[in-house]
Amino acid sequence: MIRLILAASMAVVLSLPARAEINIQEVTSPSGLEAWLVEEQSIPFLALELRFQGGAGLDAPGKRGAINLMTALLEEGAGEMSSQDFAIAVESLAAEFRFSVNDDSLSISAKMLTENRDAAVALLREALVAPRFDQEAIDRVRAQVVSSIQSDAKDPDAIASQTFQALAFGEHPYGTVKDGTVESVTALTRDDLVEAKGRVLARDRLFVSAVGDISADDLAALLDTLLTDLPAEGAPMPPHVEYALDGGITVVDFDTPQSVISFGQSGMTRDDPDFFPAYVMMQILGGGGFSSRLMEEVREKRGLTYGIGAYLYPMDLAEMIVGSVSTVNSRVGETVQVVQAEWERLAADGVTAEELDRAQTYLTGAYPLRFDGNGRIANILVGMQMDGLSTDYILTRNDKIRAVTVDDIKRVASERILPEQLHFVVVGQPEGLNPTN
Amino acid sequence: MYRFIGSALALTCACALPGAAEEVSAFTLDNGMDVVVIEDHRAPVAVNMVWYKVGAADEPAGHSGIAHFLEHLMFKGTDDLDPGEFSGTVELNGGSDNAFTSYDFTGYFQRVAADRLGLMMKMEADRMTDLVLTEEVVLPERDVILEERNQRIENSAGALFGEQRRAVQYLNHPYGIPIIGWKHEMEQLSQADALAFYDQYYAPNNAILIVAGDVEPDAVRAFAEEHFGPIPPNPDLPERVRPGEPPQLAARNVTFSDPRVSQPYVVRTYLAPQRKAEAQQSAAALTYLAELLGGSGPTSLMGRVLQFEEKTALYSSAFYDGMSLDPTTFGLIVMPVPGRTLAEAEADMDRMIARFLEEGVDEAAFERLKVQLRAGEIYKRDRLQGLARTYGEALTSGLTVADVQAWPDVLQAVTPEDVMAAAQTIFDQRKSVTGYLMQSDSPVEVTQ
Numbered sequence: 001m002i003r004l005i006l007a008a009s010m011a012v013v014l015s016l017p018a019r020a021e022i023n024i025q026e027v028t029s030p031s032g033l034e035a036w037l038v039e040e041q042s043i044p045f046l047a048l049e050l051r052f053q054g055g056a057g058l059d060a061p062g063k064r065g066a067i068n069l070m071t072a073l074l075e076e077g078a079g080e081m082s083s084q085d086f087a088i089a090v091e092s093l094a095a096e097f098r099f100s101v102n103d104d105s106l107s108i109s110a111k112m113l114t115e116n117r118d119a120a121v122a123l124l125r126e127a128l129v130a131p132r133f134d135q136e137a138i139d140r141v142r143a144q145v146v147s148s149i150q151s152d153a154k155d156p157d158a159i160a161s162q163t164f165q166a167l168a169f170g171e172h173p174y175g176t177v178k179d180g181t182v183e184s185v186t187a188l189t190r191d192d193l194v195e196a197k198g199r200v201l202a203r204d205r206l207f208v209s210a211v212g213d214i215s216a217d218d219l220a221a222l223l224d225t226l227l228t229d230l231p232a233e234g235a236p237m238p239p240h241v242e243y244a245l246d247g248g249i250t251v252v253d254f255d256t257p258q259s260v261i262s263f264g265q266s267g268m269t270r271d272d273p274d275f276f277p278a279y280v281m282m283q284i285l286g287g288g289g290f291s292s293r294l295m296e297e298v299r300e301k302r303g304l305t306y307g308i309g310a311y312l313y314p315m316d317l318a319e320m321i322v323g324s325v326s327t328v329n330s331r332v333g334e335t336v337q338v339v340q341a342e343w344e345r346l347a348a349d350g351v352t353a354e355e356l357d358r359a360q361t362y363l364t365g366a367y368p369l370r371f372d373g374n375g376r377i378a379n380i381l382v383g384m385q386m387d388g389l390s391t392d393y394i395l396t397r398n399d400k401i402r403a404v405t406v407d408d409i410k411r412v413a414s415e416r417i418l419p420e421q422l423h424f425v426v427v428g429q430p431e432g433l434n435p436t437n
Numbered sequence: 438m439y440r441f442i443g444s445a446l447a448l449t450c451a452c453a454l455p456g457a458a459e460e461v462s463a464f465t466l467d468n469g470m471d472v473v474v475i476e477d478h479r480a481p482v483a484v485n486m487v488w489y490k491v492g493a494a495d496e497p498a499g500h501s502g503i504a505h506f507l508e509h510l511m512f513k514g515t516d517d518l519d520p521g522e523f524s525g526t527v528e529l530n531g532g533s534d535n536a537f538t539s540y541d542f543t544g545y546f547q548r549v550a551a552d553r554l555g556l557m558m559k560m561e562a563d564r565m566t567d568l569v570l571t572e573e574v575v576l577p578e579r580d581v582i583l584e585e586r587n588q589r590i591e592n593s594a595g596a597l598f599g600e601q602r603r604a605v606q607y608l609n610h611p612y613g614i615p616i617i618g619w620k621h622e623m624e625q626l627s628q629a630d631a632l633a634f635y636d637q638y639y640a641p642n643n644a645i646l647i648v649a650g651d652v653e654p655d656a657v658r659a660f661a662e663e664h665f666g667p668i669p670p671n672p673d674l675p676e677r678v679r680p681g682e683p684p685q686l687a688a689r690n691v692t693f694s695d696p697r698v699s700q701p702y703v704v705r706t707y708l709a710p711q712r713k714a715e716a717q718q719s720a721a722a723l724t725y726l727a728e729l730l731g732g733s734g735p736t737s738l739m740g741r742v743l744q745f746e747e748k749t750a751l752y753s754s755a756f757y758d759g760m761s762l763d764p765t766t767f768g769l770i771v772m773p774v775p776g777r778t779l780a781e782a783e784a785d786m787d788r789m790i791a792r793f794l795e796e797g798v799d800e801a802a803f804e805r806l807k808v809q810l811r812a813g814e815i816y817k818r819d820r821l822q823g824l825a826r827t828y829g830e831a832l833t834s835g836l837t838v839a840d841v842q843a844w845p846d847v848l849q850a851v852t853p854e855d856v857m858a859a860a861q862t863i864f865d866q867r868k869s870v871t872g873y874l875m876q877s878d879s880p881v882e883v884t885q
Contacts, residue, residue: 042479043818084745087735091805094812113812140748143774147751151699156592255696258587289533290512290524300521303580306588326588358529365531369548372480372650373819 022371024381024391027216029223035208036381036391037219040374044114046212047374049382050107052205056178057103057317058235059196064173065180066188066196069138069145071101073193074108076137078126083137086127095120097127103173104316105386106200111375114213121226128201129229133193142185149179156260156427160324163252164262164425172241174318202234203227209381211374241318243267247420248436249336252427259428260326263339265421267312267319270387276400277408278312278416283359284351284409285342286310286323291358293346297338298325304335333432336424347417350410364398461828462654463838466661468670469642473828473838474657475649477821483551483650484822486544487561488829490645491638493616494540494679494763500630502618505538506582507631511545512536513574515567520574523560530556540612541762542833548822551651555660558646562664565639568632575628583624586617594695595874602872605689606706609680610763640671645832649825679763682708685868694877700751702772703782704872707863709767712759712844714836720759721847722859723767728806729856730793731755731769736802739771739789749777749785762834767863779873790864798853810848 025037056067075090075097076083090097093116098109108128112120152158162177169175179185206227210219243266268278286294286309294308310323327335351359371377384393426433460476493504514520527534532549547557590596600615607613617623646665648657685708712720731754734740743750752772758765769790773782817823831841 040479043815045815045819047819084735084741087733088801088805091733091736091809094809096816111816113815140744144751147700147772147775154697154699257591258584260592289528290521291528296521299581301577303577304584306581306585326592327584328587358525362528362531365550366533367531368480369482369531369533369550372477372482372821375819 027219029220031224033223038211041213046214047378048110049209049378051207051382052106055105056101057173058199065185066192068178070193070196072141074099074127077132079130093120125226160260160262160427168245199235202231204233207385209378211378245423249424250437251435254427259332259430261426263424264322267321270314274412277404277412280404281409284355329429330431332430343419346413350413363401471645473647474654478651481551481651483554485557486546486647488544488645490643490833492541494611501614502623503634508536508538515563558660558664570628594697598693598874606870641668642670647825649821689870691872694875696877698876701875703779704770706766706768706870711761711765717847721851722855723757725856727755727757760830
């Protein structure tokens with residue numbers, strides 16, 4: 001057997017990886033609609049991402065679930081086409097339209113072939129501008145939504161996250177589920193859905209990115225064809241909401257072998273001056289991969305779980321730090337103690353220079369690897385626009401990561417990592433806990 | 438259409454596979470290791486994968502889960518690397534890595550900047566032969582896989598139901614045993630079990646290197662020869678022959694009840710042929726059959742009739758995936774509307790099968806499918822890692838690079854008559870397994 005001499009070379013951190021070479025054009029249509037474009041002609045299709053800010057968070061009072069149901073109905077018939085006519089038209093063009101919504105945005109992800117792009121755009125326009133909301137489709141899709149709500153009520157993962165959100169945000173849309181309740185969804189009328197569409201599908205909420213086989217001129221024309229017939233303004237955005245949960249442990253009794261645990265505390269906004277130190281800090285505490293402190297302590301050393309993570313979660317209207325882990329009921333007490341201890345250690349001592357160096361190397365190296373694939377790039381670009389970033393962010397982002405120091409993180413950890421505020425929601429039949437509920 | 442996400446139905450998309458459009462080259466090292474290179478120069482990224490032609494269906498009796506356990510332990514160090522140092526080194530180079538185990542393969546991959554490829558191969562070559570394990574790392578890792586089983590299976594009524602159905606489907610073939618293992622056997626897995634499995638199966642003549650991304654085939658060949666080339670083949674590699682299924686003579690039924698079930702449904706599966714080297718036509722016809730019966734909700738037969746016209750089903754689907762070393766399954770699902778029993782849902786399913794056999798293929802739907810399958814080849818080229826996985830799965834499932842590249846043409850050559858012939862063969866009631874997932878009577882308490 002050949003002996004490989006690995007150790008020496010592996011300790012060396014090689015030169016920095018290549019930069020992402022993404023050439024973003026800012027396109028403005030004749031009517032004034034804006035989009036970011038990356039031209040990529042090697043594959044004959046276009047990935048188009050539309051986002052409408054506000055999303056299901058714009059549900060009118062008492063109408064929780066209306067925007068979610070409306071979103072699911074956008075592909076259920078439009079103009080002269082029934083649900084099935086619309087599906088046949090999409091299939092005939094081999095286009096792909098995905099409609100989804102969360103409490104911050106309504107997303108439309110479209111893929112269309114160059115050879116029939118105009119026809120695909122015309123079809124998507126019908127869905128956005130003239131959805132039918134036939135009673136037959138409303139009733140059929142509503143039954144599916146109700147079934148999904150009932151399934152979530154027996155799913156420990158859904159129970160854990162929904163309970164946490166309710167405790168943290170109460171009556172604000174963030175505190176309830178975008179699907180609505182069985183009662184609220186059952187009560188929705190066609191008029192509610194028409195109104196829900198007007199609240200969110202409006203031009204003043206819109207962000208667009210396009211990546212693929214299209215020129216800037218053609219994209220400008222496409223934007224006007226697709227979007228000018230949408231209303232100019234949507235409903236006012238809901239207010240910002242303060243995270244309102246103290247430290248403690250809430251147990252939801254549920255008969256299942258493994259407890260599912262959501263944990264978290266208050267967070268920070270995306271434009272906070274300390275965002276980058278906090279982002280690198282959270283990578284070290286609970287970031288992806290196998291080397292975070294939480295993975296090391298909870299999984300690698302003790303075998304308490306298959307996976308654990310924690311991260312900054314800045315939404316448009318509130319900020320949290322959230323994490324999740326699951327472990328067999330008999331080991332929940334130990335798992336919670338380890339997480340609490342890691343929270344305390346970080347708040348008290350910050351991180352080491354070696355940990356910082358590793359995290360910076362990983363984060364700066366991994367960043368350009370995200371930009372592979374038209375669909376992935378389109379997704380990143382629309383997210384950047386929603387975060388208020390400029391196109392040159394891609395070139396400066398790694399410098400911001402590299403500028404973070406051990407002292408920055410020590411200060412941010414002592415100010416923002418709050419062990420006394422860390423709250424756990426445990427769904428299962430855990431042992432070894434002293435619940436506070 | 439509202440999508441049921443994560444409802445443990447394990448649906449399979451019968452999407453098109455890539456054709457010869459992407460630039461693919463393949464060669465074999467002197468020690469028998471196959472290499473496939475997929476070029477895509479749009480971004481300075483490379484995916485490095487090592488696939489072993491061994492999976493859960495190759496495990497010794499009584500040691501279920503050992504293939505997957507070994508996959509975890511492959512990150513626990515070699516004579517040159519400390520436990521965790523493999524992934525740590527990948528991270529230090531800005532990359533990410535992971536691994537996966539199935540019935541027919543075990544795969545390891547890193548996603549890195551293209552100029553780190555040599556280092557990745559060096560480390561993969563190291564752990565192909567020089568794995569070092571200690572009790573200190575093996576025992577906590579066994580707890581990790583038990584927690585993985587808890588998370589994926591024990592906490593999900595749908596997953597437990599699927600495990601029971603599979604055990605009934607395969608009386609004799611190891612596809613009836615869960616990939617992650619039966620819990621009581623996982624609890625007994627040892628370091629010695631893992632090393633015995635490793636010594637038997639991890640060798641260059643049982644491995645495939647797949648590199649995709651911003652790479653040149655000549656450079657990949659040079660790295661592969663440098664790092665994997667010196668490793669000798671294992672002359673004692675066993676042939677991959679698993680126990681076969683006896684003829685199925687009686688329909689089988691499984692009823693599973695659990696308080697955590699909210700939405701009951703009925704699933705039917707039939708043993709079905711897989712894609713075979715130079716003989717993929719039956720699988721291609723079954724791919725169409727699944728789409729025509731239960732692909733698109735609004736336009737497939739089951740969706741159109743049961744969900745849209747009769748409104749007896751909340752959801753319905755048909756599924757088939759031909760990528761498998763040994764015979765696979767063709768399946769149907771009907772989730773009835775509230776108030777309708779599973780027996781009625783099963784009758785609806787049977788009625789749709791009978792109607793399809795009587796009415797034949799909807800020609801317009803058939804032509805739309807062909808268009809979609811062709812377009813799928815274009816869209817798939819956008820997802821580099823998916824392309825690499827397609828080759829890995831095919832080459833560990835008895836297919837060749839030529840089979841993968843022929844598949845789009847095989848699909849385009851299918852005729853409605855082929856689909857009807859496949860349907861006539863598959864739908865034999867005596868050869869069916871029917872499962873009911875039901876709510877148990879005791880209501881679940883969810884209180885704070």
